[in-house]
Amino acid sequence: MAKTNNKKVEARQNLKALTKTEARPMLQLSRQVKYGLKSFLRNSWLSVAATFVMIMALTIVVVALVSRDILNNTLNDIKENLTFSVYLEHDLGRERVELAANRVRELESVRWVGLVSPEEAMELYRADNHNDQSMIDASFEATNRFPWIMHIKVVDPEQTGEVETFIRTDRSVADLLATDRPPSFEGEKREIIQNIARTTSFVEKVGLAASLLFVGVAVLIVFNTIRMAIFNRREEIYMMRLVGASHSFIRGPFIIEAMIYGTLAALATSLLAFSLFRGLRAYLEDYGVTVAPTYEFAADYWWAMALGLLLLGVMIGALAAHLAVRRYLKLNPR
Amino acid sequence: MCYNVYMIVLERVTKRYGKADETPALDNVDLNINPREMVVIVGSSGSGKSTLLKMITREELPDEGKITVGGIDYDTLAKKHIPHLRRRIGVVFQDFKLLPDRTVYENVAFALEIAGHTNAETQNIVPRVLDLVGLLDKMNKLPAQLSGGEKQRVAIARSVARQPRILIADEPTGNLDNKNTWEIVDLVKKINDLGTTVLFTTHNLEIVHRLNARTVRIEDGKIVADVPRGKVVK
Numbered sequence: 001m002a003k004t005n006n007k008k009v010e011a012r013q014n015l016k017a018l019t020k021t022e023a024r025p026m027l028q029l030s031r032q033v034k035y036g037l038k039s040f041l042r043n044s045w046l047s048v049a050a051t052f053v054m055i056m057a058l059t060i061v062v063v064a065l066v067s068r069d070i071l072n073n074t075l076n077d078i079k080e081n082l083t084f085s086v087y088l089e090h091d092l093g094r095e096r097v098e099l100a101a102n103r104v105r106e107l108e109s110v111r112w113v114g115l116v117s118p119e120e121a122m123e124l125y126r127a128d129n130h131n132d133q134s135m136i137d138a139s140f141e142a143t144n145r146f147p148w149i150m151h152i153k154v155v156d157p158e159q160t161g162e163v164e165t166f167i168r169t170d171r172s173v174a175d176l177l178a179t180d181r182p183p184s185f186e187g188e189k190r191e192i193i194q195n196i197a198r199t200t201s202f203v204e205k206v207g208l209a210a211s212l213l214f215v216g217v218a219v220l221i222v223f224n225t226i227r228m229a230i231f232n233r234r235e236e237i238y239m240m241r242l243v244g245a246s247h248s249f250i251r252g253p254f255i256i257e258a259m260i261y262g263t264l265a266a267l268a269t270s271l272l273a274f275s276l277f278r279g280l281r282a283y284l285e286d287y288g289v290t291v292a293p294t295y296e297f298a299a300d301y302w303w304a305m306a307l308g309l310l311l312l313g314v315m316i317g318a319l320a321a322h323l324a325v326r327r328y329l330k331l332n333p334r
Numbered sequence: 335m336c337y338n339v340y341m342i343v344l345e346r347v348t349k350r351y352g353k354a355d356e357t358p359a360l361d362n363v364d365l366n367i368n369p370r371e372m373v374v375i376v377g378s379s380g381s382g383k384s385t386l387l388k389m390i391t392r393e394e395l396p397d398e399g400k401i402t403v404g405g406i407d408y409d410t411l412a413k414k415h416i417p418h419l420r421r422r423i424g425v426v427f428q429d430f431k432l433l434p435d436r437t438v439y440e441n442v443a444f445a446l447e448i449a450g451h452t453n454a455e456t457q458n459i460v461p462r463v464l465d466l467v468g469l470l471d472k473m474n475k476l477p478a479q480l481s482g483g484e485k486q487r488v489a490i491a492r493s494v495a496r497q498p499r500i501l502i503a504d505e506p507t508g509n510l511d512n513k514n515t516w517e518i519v520d521l522v523k524k525i526n527d528l529g530t531t532v533l534f535t536t537h538n539l540e541i542v543h544r545l546n547a548r549t550v551r552i553e554d555g556k557i558v559a560d561v562p563r564g565k566v567v568k
Contacts, residue, residue, distance in 0.1 A: 010405060024450050031447050042435045239431050242391065243445040243492070244421035246414070 028249060036256025043229065047261065050225040054265035055272070057218030058313055062273045064211045066294060073290040075199065082157050086167055087181035088148035090118045097148050100173045104152060109162045112153040121146035147178045215316070222320035226258055230328050237328070251325040258321035262313030269313075270306040274298065340402075341500060341531045342367040342390060347399035349385055349555075359385040360396070361555040369499070372523075372532040372563075374542050377552035383535045386552065387502050390533070391423055392416055404499055421449045424493030424501040424530075428508035430485045432477040432492075438464065439473040442492045449496050459495055467491045467521060483514025487521065494525055501525055503534045507541060519544055 040047045088097060097115060105113045116124070122144050129135040154160055167173050167183060177183070230237065240250050277295060284291045298305060342365070349360040360382045367373050377383050388394040389401055392408060401408040404422060411419065432441050439460055446456045464470045467487040477485055486506055493501060503522055507515040519541055526532045526547075534545065542549055551559040 013405075024452070027452065028450060235431060236433055239433065239444075240448060241417075242393075242420055242425050243448050243496075244417040244419075245448040246417045249417075249448060 029252070032249065032252030033256050035253035036260065039229075039233070039253060040257045040260045043232070046225075046229055046232065047257075050222065050229070050258075050261045051264050051268070053221050053225055054218070054261045054313060054317070055268050057214065057221050057316070058265050058269040058309060059272060060214040061211060061218065061312065062269060062309065064214050066273070066277065066298075068208070068211065069294045069297075070284070070289060070291055073293050074288075077290045079157055080153070082153065084152045084154065084160070084163070084184050086150040086152060086173070086183040087178040088150060088176040089178050090145055090147045092148055092176055096176065097150075100176055101150055103170060103172045104150065104163070104166065107162055107166060109154050109156070109159055110152060111155050112151075114151040116149040116151065118144050118146040118148060121149065147181060148176075215312070218316050219320050219323075222258060222261065222316055223324050225261075226254055226321045226324035227328070229254065229257070230324060247329050250329065251322065254325050255318050255321040258317030259314045260317075262315070262317030263310060266306065266309040266313035270302070270309055274302065339368070340366045341369040341371070341404060342533075343400075343402040344386075344389070345400040345402075347389060347396045347401060349389065349394060349396050358397075358555050360389070363399070363552075363555070363557055365550065365557065365560075367531060367533070369531055370526070370529050372526045372534065372545065372547035374545050374547050374549045375533060375535045375552060376537055376539075376542060376549060377535075378537060381552045382555040383552055384504060385555075387425075387504050387533065387535065390500070390502060391425060392419060421496055422499050424490075424496070424498040426486065426489045426493050426501070426503045426506045428505040430477070430482075430489045430509075432485055432488055434477050437474050437476055438469060438480070438488050438491075441477070441488055442495050445492050445495050463491045463495045466494075466524075481514065482510050483517055486510060486514070486518050490518070490521060490525070494530070498530065500531045500533070503532065505535050505537075507536065507538065515541065516544070 088100070094117065097117075101113050101115055104110055122139060125146070126136055126139055129139075152163060154163060164183075167177070237250055277298060281291050281295055344363050344365040347360055347363045348358050350356065350358045363382075363386065365386075375383050375386065385394060389396060390403060392401075392411070395408070403419070406419060433444065436444065442460045442463060443456045446459060451459070461470060461473070464473050467490055469484060469487055469491065472480065472484065477488065480488065486509075490501075490503075490506075501522070506522070507518050510518060515538075522532060522534060523545065532547075534541075534547075536542065546563060548563045549559070549561045550557055551561075
């Protein structure tokens with residue numbers, strides 16, 4: 001019994017003596033940073049390749065995010081300029097028409113209502129045909145049969161039900177509707193409007209999904225690059241273990257190295273993306289794409305975007321390296 | 335009173351890599367090694383020498399039996415304490431396993447830095463250890479600029495820099511010519527004389543005679559002879 005107790009006490013003392021080392025966490029951290037930096041510089045080809053892959057991954061993320069923003073702005077522009085036209089009889093007095101317009105303005109789903117009188121419509125017609133003197137002459141001879149036009153902009157082009165029902169049922173408007181021209185809610189125009197609304201919502205969802213997907217792809221790419229680095233340095237890892245490096249010490253330099261890839265890649269991607277954006281701006285605007293708000297935001301907050309990219313790059317690197325080394329150490333536990 | 339008088343104790347250790355009916359790499363091995371003792375382990379390739387050493391460095395775990403090193407029972411040793419254990423054991427391999435992109439100084443300093451020595455301690459220890467192995471003037475060279483014997487001396491310097499209680503030399507002369515072989519053998523003897531327990535594997539009988547130490551012969555995973563120091567090994 002005494003012998004067993006002695007044995008236990010001695011085992012405890014031996015273990016205590018074994019693990020008695022001065023903890024120097026800052027010194028160990030600085031060494032991990034030093035090893036990470038050195039191996040980044042020493043394995044220059046792998047470092048260049050990994051940084052390049054990371055630049056591609058970050059560029060994909062930036063392109064996905066910027067495209068989503070540009071598309072949203074473009075579709076918002078379309079939405080904002082989307083106007084429904086309601087045609088009213090041409091011989092109505094202004095007061096009556098104004099009254100009807102005010103009733104429509106009161107609806108929650110309506111953002112703006114504008115009126116065009118038959119006289120203003122005639123002026124617009126003449127302005128449109130200012131190159132064709134015969135048309136202008138004819139307009140002076142003919143009786144003005146242009147209707148009153150009520151232009152309506154709604155808050156959400158997908159939610160037009162309230163306006164439609166109101167115009168058809170409220171007598172202050174329904175009684176004034178032109179019998180020969182249906183409102184633009186109907187027919188082909190209505191379908192186009194609803195298609196645009198559906199596309200907007202679809203693009204938003206796809207953009208978000210694509211961004212998330214590419215962040216995942218970036219993690220995978222860096223994960224495999226770090227695995228390659230680990231494979232190249234497996235002898236070094238083996239030696240580190242045999243001379244008594246802990247798992248966290250082995251992991252540290254790889255994580256630092258991947259964070260360096262992320263930092264450099266983020267800086268390069270910021271420059272690349274901004275230059276690309278600047279170069280493509282005029283070209284995109286020619287196609288009616290709304291680039292200005294995104295470009296102006298990028299120009300004003302370039303530092304925030306670069307910082308965001310830096311954080312993303314560093315996080316992708318650290319996460320991928322952590323997973324890769326953890327996997328290696330798990331498969332090679334001793 | 336110290337209960338464990340031995341530095342290394344293997345009790346009925348068995349290790350199998352294949353199926354249960356195949357010959358084990360180590361078969362019911364009992365081995366006690368005293369502190370400061372030098373033990374030469376001989377045996378043909380595949381006899382189980384390397385497996386035995388891997389058990390001591392805790393790279394491998396036995397399927398059966400018990401291992402105690404420096405009073406530490408491996409059955410109760412937590413994973414987080416393995417690095418601490420390995421800092422007390424120096425290992426030298428036939429193929430040196432030096433880091434090719436680091437200088438001689440950096441290769442030795444690496445072991446000390448990992449163990450948490452300060453920069454001042456490292457700067458103090460590394461030149462002394464390199465002096466011990468006769469490479470003080472080559473501390474800024476890369477491994478590729480050294481001969482085989484010099485590389486092995488760097489590996490020895492790296493493994494003894496932390497003043498381990500045990501030095502494991504796994505066929506350290508396997509890749510060396512005669513002259514370098516004797517230099518390494520003499521260096522290992524010197525380290526043993528300074529108080530480190532040494533396990534030295536080889537299949538060169540001349541080395542066994544030169545070391546003049548206790549010799550253990552392993553065949554098919556079993557210890558078939560344990561010849562005390564001073565007796566002739568055949």
